[in-house]
Amino acid sequence: MTTAFIADVRRCADIDRGHNGVLRLFADNYGLQALLAYRLGRYLLRAGRRYYLWPLLLVCWPIYYVLSRCARVAYDIRLELSADIGPGFYVGHFGAIRVRGCRIGANCSIGQLTTISAAADGRGPVIGDRVWIGAHTQIVGPHRIGSDATVGAGSVIQGDIPERSLSLGNPARLVRHNYNNRRILRLREAVAYPHYAHRDDLPLVSVIIPAYKAAAYIHETLESVLCQTYHNFEVILINDGSPDTEDFERAIAPYRDRIVYISQENRGPSAARNAGIRRARGEYLAFLDSDDVWYPTCLAAQIELALSRQPPCDLVYSDVLICPDSQQRRDRISSTSGSRPPPETAVRRAAQSHGGGIRYSEICPSIGPVTFESLLREDCQAPTSCTMVRRQAAISAGLFDENLRRAEDYDLWLRIAHRASNMAYAREVLGKNRVVPGSLSQDNMKMLEGVVDVLRKLSMSLDLSASERSALQNKLAAAKAQVDLERGKASLLDGKYDQALASLRAAGSLLANTKLRLAQLGLKFAPRLTRAIVGAWLTGKR
């Protein structure tokens, strides 16, 4: 009771700036007097459950009764005990204020002549946090009002109201999405956004979305970002010289006032992301591909994780769900995230499971702390679309390499990790990644080649310790062998037996594998037969 009431008084003092002391504040704010009675009553209601507090009840219940009756007779403010009102409640003015049978979140404001009440069947409204409700408003019945919503004066609510929106009129209709009511609530920043005290209203997170041929997907992606439970972010959308720019701009037209839109000629996803990073103002950068989506708690969970460490994390990532794409788009800009594309069998398994997908961690599980070496050994794998990095860390690591077309994210994560940073991951699934089953075998090959390029580049450019260097060399050799194996398979199926034999030999030098030996032997003596067998085996696997 006391904490809630202190929050009420604080809130009241914030709104009536220039008041002369708490007593004067209390005398001038009739709503505060009614709230005192209400808080006392709620406390006594709870205290009634404990029998040893019954003597207290005997003394205090009459006090509550008199106080609430006074507020009712004198000011006509009725805050009934059937209402559950969160801390930091503010009642503007007085007169015909009725609150009963409802749930109200923290830091809300209501005006005079307002009725918030349950309908005749007892089902009442549920109101979120930081909601501003104007004077003369009627909210009767089981309506839900989202957090940070604003309800204009004189409205009559008939139906639910989404978060962060402005609704007006009789009957109330939604006038604006993403309406900022911080100013009219007169909330202190620390109260409104406990995660982070603002400096000059800068967003904490910049969400960077590169888009290429994404007109069909961008709507869903942007919606998933804009309905995040965490609000202090900006969205930077980069159109990477997409050929469907006209459709794309039509698709994003409803969001244009809420995002930063950059259009540039086609220079690849790295360049697009870098353009976004240069424009970003947030402390953290969250990357999202234009055809992936986040779950609503994604940013909130990642920010909480990042800021929970001391010093704050340079890189955090979480699990994503990999889902087969029903729309079968072939020409994807970036293939799946991370260095290792999900094996085709896994994707097919995901396709067969009804509607769902498989977790990224089932393919690339994360074990142990995230370090440069664990990223190299693929003990830890960060998916692109659910990774958040500190902007300064990305800038000091040198941004994305614009020469790379594949595995560019893996390259940047490794470079950030190499600068001895603090990194973490969340095991929750916070996003959804679309993959196209058909195009994967092609992708797999290119992706592996991309990884080899990245590792080769890093082994030359980075200043590595002995253990790091040996880990890098091992990884490089393994990746090369994988590439050779894939290449060998491909040329075998194409009927280029000499090339296939050479590739398989190169792969075999590292991958000591009976199957591989048999394939080599078969190739030497009966190439056609081997081709038939391998072909049958691969299709069988498929």
Added chain:
Amino acid sequence: MSPHHAEVDALNSAPVTFAQALERFVRQLAADARFYHGLTSAGPASPAWTALRNRGLWLLTSHRIAHFCVRRRNLRSPVWWIARLCKSLGAGFNVLCCRSQLADDCEIDGVAYLSNHGYLLCSALSIGSGSLIHDRCTFGHSVAAGGAGRPAIGKDVWIGPDCVIAGPLTVGEGATVLPGTVLTFSVLPRAVVKGNPARIVRTDFDNSQLRRSLSIVLDVATDN
């Protein structure tokens, strides 16, 4: 419904002695009571009886004292000190008995009818004479605009119950604001507005019939 300009002018000339001030005050009160009595005309046929039972008139009277205090600040005048004491008591009285609040610096020239039922929260800049204001009304600044401007309400305006008038706007002379309106823009003289958000339903409407009594004749305003 004559706007009692003579009394207004007499009141505004500087009061010299306590007796004079009291006389003017009583004269104004009598004029108010006659106006209220003409509108309500219930109970024993006497303006004094109306003055005793109409809470709108109590509010108006207490507002006149407060307005006097705000406008004629004179530390050497005993009249001002008495008025100030009355004003402080009156503020609580307004809230507790009339269930209303009226900003002290609101200009009410002549007589405006304020409802007997209370629930009037008014911080308008001015209310013209001969205006009729019903219960459950809020006139104030617009919160979304940062609390910048206040409304000015013209002469002979009829404002129905449950209205919100917010923002830096002017309600023109002889305009009619139908019940339940949320008005956020200026209204031309003799116009009729209604709805939430408000819209103009008629222009050039004569509301003198509406203002003649308190029984609300909606049909007169809306038949078109």
